[in-house]
Amino acid sequence: MRFGIAVFPGTWSDRDCARAVEVAGQESVHLWHRDRDLRGADCVILPGGFSYGDHLRAGAVARFAPLMESVMEFAARGGLVWGICNGFQILCEAHLLPGALTRNASLEFRCEMSWLRVETAATPFTSGCEAGDILAIPVSHGEGRYVADPGTLDRLDAEDRVAFRYVAPDGSPVGDASPNGSLRDIAGIVSEGRNVLGMMPHPERAAEALLGSADGLRLFRGVVEAVDRSGSFTQARPHR
Amino acid sequence: MPDVMAISDARLAEVALTREEYELAVNELDRSPTEVELGVIGAMWSEHCGYKTSRPLLARLPTTGERVLQGPGENAGAVDIGAGMACVFKIESHNHPSAIEPYQGAATGVGGILRDVFTMGARPVALLDSLRFGPFEEAEQRRLLEGVVAGVGGYGNCIGVPTVGGELYFDPSYRGNCLVNAMCVGIIERSRLTRSAAAGPGNVVLLVGADTGRDGIHGATFASVELNEASSERRPAVQVGNPFLEKCLMEACVSLAGDPRIVAMQDLGAAGLTSSSAELAHRGGCGIELDVARVSRRERGMTPYEVMLSESQERMLLVVRPEDADQVRAEFDRWDLHSDVVGRITDTGRMVVRDDGATVCDLPLSLLVDEVPLRHPPARRPAGLDAALAADPLADSPPWDAGETLLRLLRSPNIGSRRPIFRRYDHQVGDDTVLPPGADAALLRVRGIGGGIALSTDGNARHGALDPRLGAALAVCEAARNVVAVGAAPIALTNCLNFGNPEKPEVFWQLAEAVEGIREACLALGIPVVSGNVSLYNDTAGESIAPTTVIGMVGLLDDLGRRTQPGFVRDGDAVLLLGRVGMDLGGSEYQRLTAEVNAGPRPALDLDLERRVQVAALEAIRDGLVSSCHDLSEGGLGVALAESCILGGRGVRVARRFLAVGRPIVRMAILFGESPSRFLLSAPPDRVGALREVAARHRVELRDLGVTGGDRLVVEGLADLGLDEVTRAHASALLPPA
Numbered sequence: 022m023r024f025g026i027a028v029f030p031g032t033w034s035d036r037d038c039a040r041a042v043e044v045a046g047q048e049s050v051h052l053w054h055r056d057r058d059l060r061g062a063d064c065v066i067l068p069g070g071f072s073y074g075d076h077l078r079a080g081a082v083a084r085f086a087p088l089m090e091s092v093m094e095f096a097a098r099g100g101l102v103w104g105i106c107n108g109f110q111i112l113c114e115a116h117l118l119p120g121a122l123t124r125n126a127s128l129e130f131r132c133e134m135s136w137l138r139v140e141t142a143a144t145p146f147t148s149g150c151e152a153g154d155i156l157a158i159p160v161s162h163g164e165g166r167y168v169a170d171p172g173t174l175d176r177l178d179a180e181d182r183v184a185f186r187y188v189a190p191d192g193s194p195v196g197d198a199s200p201n202g203s204l205r206d207i208a209g210i211v212s213e214g215r216n217v218l219g220m221m222p223h224p225e226r227a228a229e230a231l232l233g234s235a236d237g238l239r240l241f242r243g244v245v246e247a248v249d250r251s252g253s254f255t256q257a258r259p260h261r
Numbered sequence: 262m263p264d265v266m267a268i269s270d271a272r273l274a275e276v277a278l279t280r281e282e283y284e285l286a287v288n289e290l291d292r293s294p295t296e297v298e299l300g301v302i303g304a305m306w307s308e309h310c311g312y313k314t315s316r317p318l319l320a321r322l323p324t325t326g327e328r329v330l331q332g333p334g335e336n337a338g339a340v341d342i343g344a345g346m347a348c349v350f351k352i353e354s355h356n357h358p359s360a361i362e363p364y365q366g367a368a369t370g371v372g373g374i375l376r377d378v379f380t381m382g383a384r385p386v387a388l389l390d391s392l393r394f395g396p397f398e399e400a401e402q403r404r405l406l407e408g409v410v411a412g413v414g415g416y417g418n419c420i421g422v423p424t425v426g427g428e429l430y431f432d433p434s435y436r437g438n439c440l441v442n443a444m445c446v447g448i449i450e451r452s453r454l455t456r457s458a459a460a461g462p463g464n465v466v467l468l469v470g471a472d473t474g475r476d477g478i479h480g481a482t483f484a485s486v487e488l489n490e491a492s493s494e495r496r497p498a499v500q501v502g503n504p505f506l507e508k509c510l511m512e513a514c515v516s517l518a519g520d521p522r523i524v525a526m527q528d529l530g531a532a533g534l535t536s537s538s539a540e541l542a543h544r545g546g547c548g549i550e551l552d553v554a555r556v557s558r559r560e561r562g563m564t565p566y567e568v569m570l571s572e573s574q575e576r577m578l579l580v581v582r583p584e585d586a587d588q589v590r591a592e593f594d595r596w597d598l599h600s601d602v603v604g605r606i607t608d609t610g611r612m613v614v615r616d617d618g619a620t621v622c623d624l625p626l627s628l629l630v631d632e633v634p635l636r637h638p639p640a641r642r643p644a645g646l647d648a649a650l651a652a653d654p655l656a657d658s659p660p661w662d663a664g665e666t667l668l669r670l671l672r673s674p675n676i677g678s679r680r681p682i683f684r685r686y687d688h689q690v691g692d693d694t695v696l697p698p699g700a701d702a703a704l705l706r707v708r709g710i711g712g713g714i715a716l717s718t719d720g721n722a723r724h725g726a727l728d729p730r731l732g733a734a735l736a737v738c739e740a741a742r743n744v745v746a747v748g749a750a751p752i753a754l755t756n757c758l759n760f761g762n763p764e765k766p767e768v769f770w771q772l773a774e775a776v777e778g779i780r781e782a783c784l785a786l787g788i789p790v791v792s793g794n795v796s797l798y799n800d801t802a803g804e805s806i807a808p809t810t811v812i813g814m815v816g817l818l819d820d821l822g823r824r825t826q827p828g829f830v831r832d833g834d835a836v837l838l839l840g841r842v843g844m845d846l847g848g849s850e851y852q853r854l855t856a857e858v859n860a861g862p863r864p865a866l867d868l869d870l871e872r873r874v875q876v877a878a879l880e881a882i883r884d885g886l887v888s889s890c891h892d893l894s895e896g897g898l899g900v901a902l903a904e905s906c907i908l909g910g911r912g913v914r915v916a917r918r919f920l921a922v923g924r925p926i927v928r929m930a931i932l933f934g935e936s937p938s939r940f941l942l943s944a945p946p947d948r949v950g951a952l953r954e955v956a957a958r959h960r961v962e963l964r965d966l967g968v969t970g971g972d973r974l975v976v977e978g979l980a981d982l983g984l985d986e987v988t989r990a991h992a993s994a995l996l997p998p999a
Contacts, residue, residue: 030597031505033421037692069690071419074505130414132687161687163418226689231706231821233697 022047022248025062027092027108029054029083034069034105034225041228045241054086063248064101065092067108069161069223079122079164080110089115098255101145101244102217106162109209109219118212118219119177120169126202130163134233135200135222137185137208138192144211145254146218147184149243155192156185156236158222160200165221167203167210177210184209184218216254267293275479276303282634289628297566297614297622302629304532304570305539308797311633314763315795318776326789328752334544336377336457336528337447338791340753342817344710347451349383352391352444352718352755352813354796358499359441363408367441368416368502372574374445375422376528379511380577382455382518383447386691387705388417390427390443391718391757391811395436397674398998402431405439412502413443414685419504420511424686425694425703425716431674432722437801442757442794444718444813448707453519457527459545459580459606464524466538466549466604467586469593470510470576474559476500477533477572487762487800506575509596514577517592522585529576535569537578538604539612543626548609554617555603565616580606640773641766650727650861655846658855660925663899663932664980666851668990670896670933671903675850677994699908700826701746701892702816713824715749715816721895723848724935726807727863729771733778733810735864738871738937741786742892744816745875746940748824748882751786755813756793761805763797771808772797779810785868786875788814825882827891827901827941828908832970834888834943836913838898839881839956839963840874843936844927850895851933864936870961871938877959878940886948886955891941899932899976901941902966906974907988915967917977928979943969 024042028035028051035051042049050060054072059065073082083089089111096102096117104112112118125131137158139150150156169177177183185208187195195206201221209220224237248254273283276299286302287293294302305311312319324332330347331339337351355370371388378385390413395402406429417424422445459466477500517523527541534551542549553568563571581589590600607613612629614622671677683698695713696704702717719740725732741751756779761768783790799806818824829836845864846852853859881887889909893901906913920928944952956963972984 030509031419033508033690037690040692070421071505071508074419074503076505130418130685130687132418132689133684159689161418161689223689226692228692231695232689232692 022063022245023061024049025052025059025065027052027054027065027067027088029072029086031072031074032068032070034223037225038066038068041225041237041241044228045238045245047245052088054088057087057091059091059095063253064103064244065095067102067104067111069106069108072107072111080107080114083111084115093117095255096217099214099216100255103146104219105225106221106223109221110164112217112219117217118210119173120167122164122221123166123168124164125166125200131200132161133159133200135160136188136190137222138188140183140186141181143181144184144215144218145247146240146243148247149239155188156239157234158224158227158237160222162221165201167207169204174205182211183207184211185220276300277307278303282306285634289632295621297569298624300566300570301535301622301624304535305629306633308795309531310536312795313633314636314638314797315758315772316635317637318773321776321780322790323780323783324790326753329789329791330451330454332791333793336380338753338755339381339454340791340815341451342707342710342714345451346707346710347449347454348446348714348815349378349381349449350444350446350755350813350815351377351792352442352757352811353377353794354757354759355441355443356438356759356796356799359409360439362499363405364412364415365499365501367409367412369500369574370441370443371413371416372502372504372507373530374443375420375507375511376530378445378447379514380457380526380528381447382453382515383449384515385422385445385447385511386693387446387703387716388422388424388443389716389718389813390424391720392427392429393435393440393722393809394431395433397431402436403997409439409441410682410685416502416504418687420508421690423688423690423694425688425705426698426718428718429679429682430722432807434722434807438799438806440759440809442811444755446716446815449518455518455523455526457525457541457544459525459541459547459549461524461582462547462606462608463583464580464606465583465586465602466551466606467579467581467589467600468556468576468603469579469600470598471503471506471573472557472559472599473568473571474573475563475567475571478567478570487798500572500574502574509598510575510577513593513596513598522581522589524580524582527578529578531572533570533572539626539629541578541580542606542612543630548607548611548626549604550607550613550615551604552615552617555601557599557601565614565621569614638764638769639766640770642770643767650863652860653862654856654858654860655852655926660929661855663929663976664982666933667899667903667980667982669854670850670900671987671990672994673850673854674994676896676900678992679995681995695821695824696747696826701743702749704747704818704824706821712817712819713821715744715747715818717743718811718813719743720809720811722807722809723859724864725810726859727848727861729808730774730778731863731866732808733775734782734866735937736810736812737779737782737786738866739892739894740812740814741788741875742940744814745878746890746892747826749816749818750879751788751814751816753789753791753815756790757811758795759799759806759809759811760797761800765805768805775808775810782868786872823883823885825887825890827889827905829905829911829913829943829969830888830909832911834969835946835949836966836969837942837944837952837963838939838966839878839942840939840961841936842931842964843939844930844934845936846930846934849897849933849935851929866937873959874938874940874961877955877961881952881955884951884955886952887942887944889943893939893941895935897933897935898941903974903987903991905941905943906984907991911969912971912973912984913967913969913975914971915976919964919966920976920979932976
């Protein structure tokens with residue numbers, strides 16, 4: 022299958038994502054922010070970085086990029102869209118996912134290992150995992166505190182849309198060790214259609230044991246297997 | 262003959278020229294310089310650009326070696342790391358700006374050193390820092406630390422280059438003049454290395470990137486005078502960084518590396534357009550003509566003088582053939598980067614600046630670069646140094662409780678955990694960080710060579726203050742040991758010399774001694790110096806900082822599978838000391854804690870022993886004989902044992918026989934002395950025999966200390982501490998005092 026990796030000015034996880042895709046034995050193409058062509062991607066990754074310098078707010082400018090029009094249409098047709106770090110911020114700004122990402126509770130940037138409990142295996146991204154699995158995947162962000170109103174949070178829980186929560190390495194609640202103070206320890210959520218995932222931690226940095234963890238590779242492999250099982254997730258383009 | 266007295270002292274001070282130097286310029290030109298020319302001469306003859314004090318000394322450094330592709334003289338040094346790849350690196354200071362405005366000072370320091378590396382075409386793959394402040398206990402010093410750390414992280418995290426290592430010390434001598442040194446390392450195919458020598462009269466000069474504003478005017482001269490109470494008014498001399506813009510500039514420049522359309526590339530750093538254009542043209546033996554009217558400005562009403570001396574960040578000069586200019590500009594357009602054709606290369610050997618037709622500067626480049634009036638200030642060994650060296654303040658002091666002392670050392674801001682700092686730096690982006698901060702050296706995979714590079718920055722001001730030559734040599738040795746400790750062979754270094762006002766004979770003596778120390782250690786260990794930076798005038802209110810030599814070392818590891826790290830890895834391993842036992846408490850952290858002085862006797866350094874210890878350690882690691890390897894530095898053996906326990910999550914028991922010697926103070930000296938030339942190793946018991954053979958072959962001592970395991974750090978008869986207590990003490994060092 023083919024991953025499309027978006028590149029906005031200021032994106033810096035594009036090469037790391039391409040590397041992880043390579044480790045997973047798949048093909049990737051870069052998608053330039055000014056283009057509208059998704060180049061036949063089965064899954065579009067919005068990678069980490071500081072798109073457009075995070076001017077205004079993280080992700081606030083990127084949502085208006087020409088590329089994002091195509092990504093939004095792709096998502097509406099059921100296409101797989103995976104926002105990582107800055108990509109999660111962009112997805113929230115674009116209203117493909119509810120809620121927002123605010124400054125870490127510590128008010129400091131945090132780059133360290135985090136432990137994620139898989140809350141649901143019922144998404145294409147986590148289909149290679151089981152609910153309750155614990156993945157060691159690093160975070161690296163200054164604005165990763167997930168917030169939403171209580172109604173939205175309740176709905177995410179009720180609809181089984183929380184993909185990951187931060188936990189302690191042994192699976193117990195993360196408490197004060199949370200990297201960012203996210204509400205309900207949320208590290209990643211999916212859209213109503215379950216085809217759009219936003220997560221703050223960097224699975225592409227956990228694709229090789231040499232670099233500390235290979236747990237992130239399970240998510241890349243999950244996507245590959247899901248696409249292999251179901252073919253492309255997209256519906257036919259609506260006739261205009 | 263023009264009247265040299267017509268210029269005011271105040272004007273000369275503004276451009277940091279002495280009246281003698283001004284007179285020299287007037288005589289060479291046979292006329293008074295114009296306003297713009299005066300600014301250009303002042304900048305080019307400043308210590309920062311012209312190295313007028315340090316140049317004769319730096320010529321003493323060994324700069325050649327079979328791996329050296331580019332030594333000092335370019336934007337950064339470059340070494341061959343095999344498989345057609347080159348490693349490009351340099352360290353640079355941004356001390357004065359950081360003392361005035363810590364966030365922007367540190368951020369633009371990082372931005373500047375990044376540009377030095379990607380100007381050579383190399384993709385930056387790592388940043389390291391080396392920071393010095395006054396006592397951590399003082400709120401003002403913590404404010405500076407906070408600003409600097411936020412600035413380093415703010416720039417590095419945003420641009421997406423990992424900050425993989427660094428060091429941090431506190432000493433009263435840095436109270437009014439903190440030190441912020443940043444090192445950048447890049448990787449590139451050798452064939453694509455880009456140089457900064459202009460060529461081809463008629464070729465076009467492009468200025469790319471940020472628009473030019475009034476920020477940073479006189480930054481280079483500001484760096485070449487002492488700080489004083491009025492310095493905070495120099496805030497306009499501090500530049501403001503834009504890492505997002507630099508990210509775009511970096512991607513564009515890296516993509517153009519090795520492109521035949523690029524004749525030369527040169528970043529704008531200190532003294533902005535002035536020094537970059539002069540160096541570009543002079544390196545290529547050409548001349549250059551610029552028209553400041555064609556430079557895009559950030560603000561209205563800027564004079565040619567201001568345009569030439571602005572230190573606005575994120576700018577780059579390129580030389581291209583006229584027929585390629587549009588295509589090259591299109592490459593920058595792709596990244597939304599503005600470019601202006603601001604001039605052309607000539608064959609006149611002169612730097613001519615016009616402002617829409619009117620000539621405002623016309624100077625021979627040789628005057629600006631070759632004829633920098635060198636200063637040879639008198640050198641004098643500081644009075645009182647001999648007394649300090651002869652003193653032994655601990656000779657009669659009652660020894661402290663060893664366990665309590667170890668905890669105090671681990672809680673010392675100079676020794677304890679740096680995690681509160683490095684977790685604020687993205688140290689992983691790029692997906693090549695094999696050993697993150699916390700080990701002796703950072704280790705990065707280099708794709709395409711099958712191995713990796715190890716990186717470390719080191720320097721110890723306390724030994725340098727006692728003996729600058731020794732201190733500099735020790736910095737080279739320690740930096741080399743740190744890369745050896747992870748299994749890499751040291752191949753080249755970059756240095757940053759941070760000193761006070763060299764017009765003081767004592768400071769010039771320190772500088773000269775330090776350069777000799779680097780030279781001696783480099784020759785003994787066979788490591789060339791390929792780049793470096795000198796930061797002088799680090800004085801506040803007349804007080805100079807302690808002489809501070811910082812070394813940035815690059816090591817090469819052929820096989821990442823043969824790497825090692827400092828944490829104990831399993832219970833039941835033998836724990837050994839490779840190298841001298843050593844008992845040097847002079848200048849140690851123990852001495853600082855107990856006697857609150859910095860005095861003798863200084864550590865003994867045997868450079869041949871140092872070399873043999875390093876070779877033996879490398880051989881043992883490559884033969885797979887050791888489980889862990891850790892350099893002994895601040896806090897000596899005791900702290901090294903504690904760190905190996907903490908990182909490995911397991912205890913250790915050191916046998917009584919190792920320390921059952923001499924007077925109690927001798928036991929303290931063995932535990933906490935800071936002698937060089939040794940490593941703490943752990944090894945499976947069945948490998949110890951082979952390890953002994955390696956040590957014997959290199960005529961290096963190898964002593965049994967004890968065994969790993971359990972959850973306590975035990976030195977039989979002296980200390981018995983729970984691992985959790987040790988870990989807590991270490992983790993608390995940089996938490997703000999309650």
